[in-house]
Amino acid sequence: MKLIKNAKLYYDKKLVDRDVLIENGKFKEIATEIDFDGAEVIDAQHNLVAPGLVDVHVHFREPGQVHKETIKTGSAAAAHGGFTTVGAMPNVVPVPDDVEKFEHQMELNKQSKIHTLQYAPITLEETSDQLSPLEDLAAAGAFAFSNDGHGINNAKTMFDAMQRIAQLNSHLAAHVEDQNLFNKGVINAGATAINLGLPAIERVAETSQLARDLLLAKESGVHYHVCHISTADSVNLIRIVKDAGINVTCEVTPHHLLLSDQDIVNDNANYKMNPPLRCESDREALIAGVLDGTIDMIATDHAPHAVDEKNKGLLKSAFGITGIETSFPLIHKLFVKSGMMSLERLLDIMSSRPAEIFGLDAGKIQLDRSADFTIIDLFEEYHFEKEDFLSKGINTPFVGSDWNCFGKIEKTFVNGEEVYSE
Structure with missing residues (x-):
């Protein structure tokens, strides 16, 4: 006691x-x-004394990539950041795209110091157009479905997945990225990419697929959750469809709220993430989207990598940054210390709100x-x-x-x- x-x-x-x-x-x-x-x-x-924070988007890397992170180290980092419930993405090796592999993943997750909920992949291997056995994976304990790290480029595959996930009364968390428009870029299209001579990622790689998916979500009735939005156009699209009553929610990362491509002044891969840091006007639109409620929650997209995977410059290093330990103090300073937001509102969007949206027994202090x-x-x-x-x-x-x-x-x-x- x-x-x-x-x-x-x-x-x-x-x-x-x-x-x-x-x-x-x-x-x-x-x-x-x-x-x-x-x-x-x-x-x-x-x-x-606050409810344990809730992060619906983390990468704990185990199995298959334990040189980057393990469930033990990732959950310890989450606890250090004040988080007690997280959603772990399925881009591990092997991808848990059948019941046997998923149940093995759930066993591994028992090592966690906190509540680690598990996403299942929408499609086999996360990269194919063949749907995973969604109903079986839901029965095995998947709290939601995502192909994070990969956009679903085939519209019929996405629509079929939405319809089946809607029938399960579950959640589809989408990484919106048209691979044909991504064009092997490494940072945002703009002056910084030109100055550094680097291949660029166009905003429409995100927004064109998002626009498609929002219409598919309307038809299917699925709860469609957009991962790590990064552009002003994405904020505006989501604001419009929410006003129309479509069941859409979204998240933004701390780094997209705090940084823009103007902060990339040299070849430092700690500024390389996907989606990339956009321009300053995009960053300002993301802040406005948090303040007016268009953006529902902050999620870290915690993406740890080994040192030798991030020391090869922007062109050759892996995408992603670690974030779960720095999230609350940085966002608290950005919003609350500046006077833009009350502490109560910040705690809501970092604990209660994500729990409510995903139907989790978390994010609230209650008898x-x-x-x-x-x-x-x-x-x-x-x-x-x-x-x-x-x-x-x-x-x-x-x-x-x-x-x-x-x-x-x-x-x-x-x-x-x-x-x-x-």
Whole structure:
């Protein structure tokens, strides 16, 4: 039994001063003053006590790519970032595209320090036009379906998948990318690509496929969730279809909110990700989309790589950056410390809202629910150094004194048990 004293608690969508009693891994009592003999007392010291954060888009790399990350190191990094529930993408080796491989993946996920939910692939190998056994994978425990890392270029394949996933009352999370328009690019089409002499990725590689999919989603009725949107046109398209009542949601990454291609001043592959960093007007449109609710949530697209996979320059290095440990403090500074957004709203879009959209038992402090929460010091200013990371991946530009943060994760708990402590 644990007793959290002196908490600034995010409870029922408000910040209140409360004590919290935890018994058998669940929230037992929430009150202004609680005294309970024999309980382990944890003094929150008037720091924020928030629901465990929820990230619906991570890559833990196991099996097949454990030199980049493992379930143990990825989940430890998530706990360090204040996350207690994540959705793991299926682009591992082998892709879990049948029941046997999927059940093996679920067994591996039991190593996780947190709640790691598993996506199943939409198509075999994530790259074919043949649908995976969607119904069987849902029965085996897939909480949603995605081909993340690959766009589905065949419209009939996507429409068929949407119809079947809608019948399952599940969720389709789409990586929107027309491979024919991607054209082997490495950064956004624009002045930076021209100045560095690098092949460019056009915005329409994202937006043309998104426009197609939004119409297919309308016809199928599926819950269509758009991964890591990156352009102003994507925001506008999603805003329009939401106003029309289509069942569409979307996410944005911290790096697309914080950076643009103007920040790429030399051949540094820590700025290489897919979708790429767009121009400053796109970044501003993404911020506006978060503020007006068009963008539903922030998801990290945590993509760790080994050092030798990111030291080959923008042309030859792997796409992706690590992000789950830096997400909350960077976004807290961007939105809350600047006055653009309330702390309550930020906690909603990083915990309650993604849980509600994907139907997860997460993201909320409530009596008799699992005691998944994090304690955060909102006021200490600090920055990340490479030795601070628990992830195997240190491939991120958000390191060093140029990126001061506010919102240090002090402790994280899952089912009432401590899984991270500063």
